[in-house]
Amino acid sequence: MFTAIFVLLVILACSWVAIKWMYPRPPKGYYVPKPGDSTELRTCNYCNNSLAEWRGIVDGEKFFCNAEHQADFLAGKQYKAPSQAL
């Protein structure tokens, strides 16, 4: 009986280690704004998505949700939603 419980504990410990190894926690503070970051909603000048200011890129008067949209906007491209891309 003791053996069964021991084996079960070993399996649980191994699973726990495996899960921690496969899904590491992101660095602390990764998903939360730092003090001083603006949480105001801004609209991306390229795709018109709304995003909190601290999650995106502020470029003067303009705002972009990521560097890719900033580059495409500056390149003069027109935004296409993924569903319209085909």
Ligand SMILES: [Zn+2]
């Ligand atoms: Zn965008």
